[in-house]
Amino acid sequence: xxxxxxxxxxxxxxxxxxxxxxxxxxxxxxxxxxxxxxxxxxxxxx
Numbered sequence: 582x583x584x585x586x587x588x589x590x591x592x593x594x595x596x597x598x599x600x601x602x603x604x605x606x607x608x609x610x611x612x613x614x615x616x617x618x619x620x621x622x623x624x625x626x627x
Contacts, residue, residue: 602614605617
């Protein structure tokens, strides 16, 4: 059972989770994220 527990821990530790809207990947929502979205919108729609 110990090997199974270790394998499960290795698997769950390898899962990458991101927060939708955290465009700069710093783990927080900030005005920087909004600025990146605004710049991308301006680049693609203006």
